[in-house]
Amino acid sequence: MKTSRAVLVFCLLTLTALCCQSASSIFPTLNSTEDLRRVYSHRSIPEQSLLLLHMFANKIYIDNHDNIYPSFNPTTDYGSHGYWNYENLLVQAPPGCRYYTIGNVNKNTCSNSRKVPQYVRHPKGLTNVPMENRARIIFCLNIHWKTVHEVYLTQHYRWQTSSAYDPNHTFRITPHLLRELRSFSFNDDVTALQSLRDQYNQNLDDTQLNNIINIWGRHQAPLGLLISLILNMFRRRTGRSSGSEPMHQWQNCEFQQINVYLVTGSNGNAKILWSGVPQHVLKDGAAVVLFNNENDKTKRGYKQIKSSEGSLETSMRLNEGLQARLHTFKRSHWWESSPKLKNEICRGEEFHGPDSVPVTGSMFAKLQLFVRNGKSCFRLYIDNCREWKSHFGKSWVALYTSISKSTRELGQWQWVTKFKQAQDSGDFKSFEHCTRTTVVPGMQARFMIKDYNAKAYTPTWPNSRQFSRQFP
Ligand SMILES: *[C@@H]1O[C@H](CO)[C@@H](O)[C@H](O)[C@H]1NC(C)=O
Numbered sequence: 001m002k003t004s005r006a007v008l009v010f011c012l013l014t015l016t017a018l019c020c021q022s023a024s025s026i027f028p029t030l031n032s033t034e035d036l037r038r039v040y041s042h043r044s045i046p047e048q049s050l051l052l053l054h055m056f057a058n059k060i061y062i063d064n065h066d067n068i069y070p071s072f073n074p075t076t077d078y079g080s081h082g083y084w085n086y087e088n089l090l091v092q093a094p095p096g097c098r099y100y101t102i103g104n105v106n107k108n109t110c111s112n113s114r115k116v117p118q119y120v121r122h123p124k125g126l127t128n129v130p131m132e133n134r135a136r137i138i139f140c141l142n143i144h145w146k147t148v149h150e151v152y153l154t155q156h157y158r159w160q161t162s163s164a165y166d167p168n169h170t171f172r173i174t175p176h177l178l179r180e181l182r183s184f185s186f187n188d189d190v191t192a193l194q195s196l197r198d199q200y201n202q203n204l205d206d207t208q209l210n211n212i213i214n215i216w217g218r219h220q221a222p223l224g225l226l227i228s229l230i231l232n233m234f235r236r237r238t239g240r241s242s243g244s245e246p247m248h249q250w251q252n253c254e255f256q257q258i259n260v261y262l263v264t265g266s267n268g269n270a271k272i273l274w275s276g277v278p279q280h281v282l283k284d285g286a287a288v289v290l291f292n293n294e295n296d297k298t299k300r301g302y303k304q305i306k307s308s309e310g311s312l313e314t315s316m317r318l319n320e321g322l323q324a325r326l327h328t329f330k331r332s333h334w335w336e337s338s339p340k341l342k343n344e345i346c347r348g349e350e351f352h353g354p355d356s357v358p359v360t361g362s363m364f365a366k367l368q369l370f371v372r373n374g375k376s377c378f379r380l381y382i383d384n385c386r387e388w389k390s391h392f393g394k395s396w397v398a399l400y401t402s403i404s405k406s407t408r409e410l411g412q413w414q415w416v417t418k419f420k421q422a423q424d425s426g427d428f429k430s431f432e433h434c435t436r437t438t439v440v441p442g443m444q445a446r447f448m449i450k451d452y453n454a455k456a457y458t459p460t461w462p463n464s465r466q467f468s469r470q471f472p
């Protein structure tokens, strides 16, 4: 009796094991970036899948027991909608669990859901890749615990108008891979980027890393590194050489262990800080030179430097994008009466204020505090949305001298509908208003819809360089 019951239990366990094993082994499992590299090297998978996967990994939290918690609304954000599995792509969802699919880039704007971000749809470093809107991530959402259980990367058939997913290009994604992708999160810190490169040790040298930064920008460089690691083989296969990417040849100072950067000085002026300038460079003659931005070719001012570390208050009004570069400063010929600015040695990071923050309850709007000619200014990003003026008819943005001020202790302010339209940025329209108040560290802007309950608080204006900017 006892034995037969044991046998029965054993059989049941085996059956359960079989059922679950088959459920998860229908599709190949991707458990590491190495697995990703392998499938990209011999399968035709849209690059957007990789970007979408990077986005997904960086919008979740994974605990020590591999439970996955989304930090976004899994039922509506990033084009998410319920997936009914009509085509029987997946096994039936377990009780209490419902499939959702994300990644559709054509979701309505002006809604309260987040859209698939610009860096997934039109990545900076993959300009020759068409946006096909085929990549999707399907996951099972536990509707009670709001945890994510199964994650699949899939894609729509190529050239087909039907909405079916391609079972031949569907992969199971493990928490281990998602964790690995999280280490490639956006980060401005070049040293962190170098150690990430060292960890993956793919024979990428500093020159290549420097190029990745120049193409993707500092903030998104970890994503650029990931793409380079995974698509290398792919590029060779399709004959799409990295040489077809625009090459930007300047050197970022950090690769020479030099730091040159800008901070907010007094009276809204730019202040240059530098450190790590080697003695032999100083002995040869060196100067810090200001440019309006990375693309600027006109020197806006310079000063010779004589110590490896120091700071300089300039009389240049602070503006977004301002950049300090290091040049040699010497007499090349005996007939020159005084030293002159010569070759560029390297470039520092462009100056940028804090990132924009979403306005609570209206995901189509973001608020940013920025600087123009030394004055603090507000910028609203509106996601291609005509109705915004009626939403924000009675809304205003105000300046606060510190985060400890109550919302009624406001400084200068303006009705949102009176902001002036500025240059579009990606798929956002932007509207700006500049106050007459000089930027000082600690300042904050807040967005009010109609009463004194702020719906957005910008990060405070920094007094030194910020490495870990948030991305929108
Ligand atoms: C994924 O890789 C980790 C680390 O190598 C390993 O512990 C885990 O068992 C792997 N998971 C799967 C599903 O292969």
Ligand SMILES: *[C@@H]1O[C@H](CO)[C@@H](O)[C@H](O)[C@H]1NC(C)=O
Binding pocket: 157, 166, 167, 168
């Ligand atoms: C998937 O692969 C099988 C076997 O190669 C093939 O018969 C089938 O048509 C493929 N399905 C799609 C959607 O490409």
